Amino acid sequence: MGFTLGELAVRFGCSLKGDPDARVSRVATLEEAESDAVTFLANPKYRRHLSTTRAGAVIVEPRLADACPGAALIAANPYATYARIAALLHPPLAVPAGIHAAAIVDPSAQVDPTAAVAPKAVIEAGAIIGARAVIGPGCVIMQGARVGADTRLVANVTLCHQVTIGERCLLHPGVVIGADGFGLAPERGEWIKVPQVGSVQVGNDVEIGANTTIDRGAIEDTVIGEGVKLDNQIQIAHNVRIGAHTVMAACAGIAGSTTVGQRCMIGGMVGIAGHLTVCDDVVLTGLSFVSSSIRKPGSYSSGLPIDETARFRKNAARFYQLDELARQVRQLRRVVGDGTGADDAEQPSGDEPSSPAVADHKRSE
Known part of the structure; x- marks a missing residue:
């Protein structure tokens, strides 16, 4: 053939x-x-x-x-x-339409006749399954969740209540969408759970890798734009918004209420802190940590490449001596009178990093 x-x-x-x-x-x-x-x-x-x-x-x-x-x-x-x-x-294996006898489907759920529901899948009240969708074995579609046409949930995928998945999406085994976000209010040394009343909206043509989790919004929805591609074991926190056609590699994480723009490329094990904005067309190389907003397109990096252990340990120890070394340099400048020490002495200990890339987007905030 x-x-x-x-x-x-x-x-x-x-x-x-x-x-x-x-x-x-x-x-x-x-x-x-x-x-x-x-x-x-x-x-x-x-x-x-x-x-x-x-x-x-x-x-x-x-x-x-x-x-x-x-x-x-x-x-x-x-x-x-x-x-x-x-x-x-190498097309996907064909899955015959119909609801398997070992599936559990609530009478009020709407399952298109062309959709396929595999054994031990559970579809709860008010859920809607679109045309030619495939709900794989062990998947759970909770109350009011929606799955668009031609979308495939491979196996053991959980969609919590009111989650919406677009058309032509692919969700790999173990994906969980719509679990509660990590919302806690402190009071007298204890933590009070904040109800997470938003949901998750996933656009068309999105792929989500195995064991990736996307939390529901605290008040408004968490939003994943069309064409987004997420690798395995990624964590997307509540109220995050990811723009269209952004890709993220494995083990990356985005904290709550951060917005990532369109066409971004986020490397493996990147961490993005909460309540930030990353503009369109940003590349974050692997192991980078983003602690402030990025408003200028381009490539950004942090973290250190590997080195021989002995030398790495020496350099790590010296890193913690940098502040004292900077103070000594300022003192020497004052002694020799080069005119720069006075300005430097006014800077507090632990001031912002001097990397041009970091400085650019720090200044833009």
Whole structure:
């Protein structure tokens, strides 16, 4: 079965170098591909494998077409083209419509006849399941929650009451949307729970990775914009708003009432403090910590790369000596009379970091 290279070229707007009647039926890596597989080259680190690949076709950018030993599908964006071809060659497993006998569906719930509800799924009163939606095994759809058309909940997904999921979304196993946010009011050394009366609104074409959690709003809703892609084990706190087409890698976290703009790229294990604003088109590299608003598009980083343990420990110890060292430098400047010590001496201990990137967005607040 599969598709001919000619069919793929026409369907995805590629130029073709090679036999248009040759067929491919799967995808594979440059190293492992055989004649029945299509692969791609987008990362220059793998260029060394191009000359020896046995793939039926390689998706490459125009400047690499002549270097490909066999057939080439030539595209301006090889990785995106590969993604579309891979989706065509490896479609999701078909799920027959209908409600399994082992599912529990409240009589007042509305389940479209074309939707599929798997064994041990629970759909509570007032819930609405759209056309061709798939509710996988063990999923729980609580009262009044809504699932849009063509959305798939893979398995053991929990949608708490009144949560709304858009169309064509994909929620991986263990996702929990709409649990209470962490709202607590202090009183005389104790904590009083603040009712979380908002909900969660998830837009169309959103993907949410395994065991990611999105808390319901305290008063207004938590909002995930259209096209957002969230990796595994991410925490989104109450009243967060994430703009359209932003992506977040695994183990990142956003504290409450923070707004993240559109088309942002947030690396793994990034932490964003609460009540901040991150503007559109911001890149946060892995392990960065955001403690103040960012109002200028660009790339921002923090955290330290790894080092040999002995040297890292020495440098860590010296970090805590920086304030004393700065004071000694100010004293020396006053002694030599260079005219800068007096101004510096007026700065309090623990003043803001001097990184230009940090300073820029500090000043913009």
